Amino acid sequence: MRLGRSILLAAARSGRLNDLALHSAFVKRATRAFMPGEHGDDALEAGGAIAASGRGLIFTQLGEAIISAEAAVAVRDHYIRLFDQIRMMELPAQISVKPTQLGLDLSPDECERHLLALAAKAEQTGSALWLDMEDSRYVDRTLELYVALKRNYPSTGIALQAYLHRTPEDLSRLMPLEPVIRLVKGAYDEPSGLAFEKKSDTDRAYYALASQMLDGARTGICSPVFGTHDLALIARIVEQARASGVEKDNYQIHMLYGIRDSAQRRLVAEGHIVKTLVSYGAAWYRWYMRRLAERPANVLFVVKSLFG
Ligand SMILES: Cc1cc2nc3c(=O)[nH]c(=O)nc-3n(C[C@H](O)[C@H](O)[C@H](O)COP(=O)(O)OP(=O)(O)OC[C@H]3O[C@@H](n4cnc5c(N)ncnc54)[C@H](O)[C@@H]3O)c2cc1C
Numbered sequence: 001m002r003l004g005r006s007i008l009l010a011a012a013r014s015g016r017l018n019d020l021a022l023h024s025a026f027v028k029r030a031t032r033a034f035m036p037g038e039h040g041d042d043a044l045e046a047g048g049a050i051a052a053s054g055r056g057l058i059f060t061q062l063g064e065a066i067i068s069a070e071a072a073v074a075v076r077d078h079y080i081r082l083f084d085q086i087r088m089m090e091l092p093a094q095i096s097v098k099p100t101q102l103g104l105d106l107s108p109d110e111c112e113r114h115l116l117a118l119a120a121k122a123e124q125t126g127s128a129l130w131l132d133m134e135d136s137r138y139v140d141r142t143l144e145l146y147v148a149l150k151r152n153y154p155s156t157g158i159a160l161q162a163y164l165h166r167t168p169e170d171l172s173r174l175m176p177l178e179p180v181i182r183l184v185k186g187a188y189d190e191p192s193g194l195a196f197e198k199k200s201d202t203d204r205a206y207y208a209l210a211s212q213m214l215d216g217a218r219t220g221i222c223s224p225v226f227g228t229h230d231l232a233l234i235a236r237i238v239e240q241a242r243a244s245g246v247e248k249d250n251y252q253i254h255m256l257y258g259i260r261d262s263a264q265r266r267l268v269a270e271g272h273i274v275k276t277l278v279s280y281g282a283a284w285y286r287w288y289m290r291r292l293a294e295r296p297a298n299v300l301f302v303v304k305s306l307f308g
Pocket of ligand 1: 187227230290
């Protein structure tokens with residue numbers, strides 16, 4: 001299982017496979033299980049149906065580590081337009097971005113300016129901005145960006161990854177900022193010195209961090225979001241929230257488009273705040289390989305779609 005995950009994550013980094021997949025009609029068809037299409041309009045259309053089922057939305061355009069300042073500006077402008085469309089359509093939607101997509105590798109200062117512009121637009125349109133967490137090389141810089149954004153735009157959120165050994169310390173350091181945190185397990189192939197190798201260790205770490213976040217919610221200093229499809233873990237967290245007196249509207253559960261859809265609806269029916277993260281865009285290859293790596297059985301989807 002772990003070998004399958006490593007192979008898929010290694011394939012995610014291959015430029016050659018990227019090119020092959022982007023031109024393959026059958027791989028493209030297989031991605032539809034996890035993304036409604038390549039354009040913002042596809043995401044907005046799918047978002048309308050999800051919102052009608054009582055769920056909120058997070059939109060993200062796929063793409064990471066862009067290689068020119070112009071490309072970063074284009075990404076920023078795309079999201080600025082998307083915030084306007086969200087408001088026009090009155091969708092209960094927010095936007096999540098990867099700092100490298102806004103040029104973090106090229107110029108941290110310019111990236112920060114783009115993010116500040118997006119957070120300002122989010123506030124002006126009654127929405128909110130999220131920072132995704134990328135691989136461990138970017139954690140320090142992403143946390144620094146978050147501190148700068150959060151001071152000016154309090155609704156801004158950030159993802160933290162439970163598989164990293166450093167995360168309990170990062171969480172404690174963020175607490176004085178009254179953070180909005182989406183806790184995820186972590187999707188990248190990290191060295192064992194930095195991240196847990198065994199899934200059971202990551203799951204244990206996730207629960208411990210979730211408990212700390214719920215403590216913060218009880219005292220009003222943390223807005224926790226649990227970004228996971230692990231239903232057993234969610235059940236334990238919900239029970240922990242109930243036992244410690246944290247109301248359902250003081251935490252949220254976020255899942256990805258196309259995964260555990262019926263569980264998402266059930267959680268809404270049980271009174272939870274649920275949001276679905278909808279990804280779209282032409283640069284889907286690396287992101288799609290990470291989805292396959294999370295559940296190598298998903299490779300079957302690809303094989304099945306080969307036969308129509
Ligand atoms: C809203 C959201 C935002 C995220 N943002 C980030 C981020 O910023 N940075 C980051 O590193 N990672 C991010 N992730 C990905 C995350 O780190 C995990 O890789 C991913 O969520 C799979 O882990 P899991 O918590 O669902 O638990 P797992 O234990 O992996 O899965 C639990 C169960 O959910 C189902 N499941 C999980 N994944 C899939 C899948 N791909 N296809 C079908 N079924 C599946 C399976 O039945 C599995 O048994 C995000 C995830 C979510 C839900």
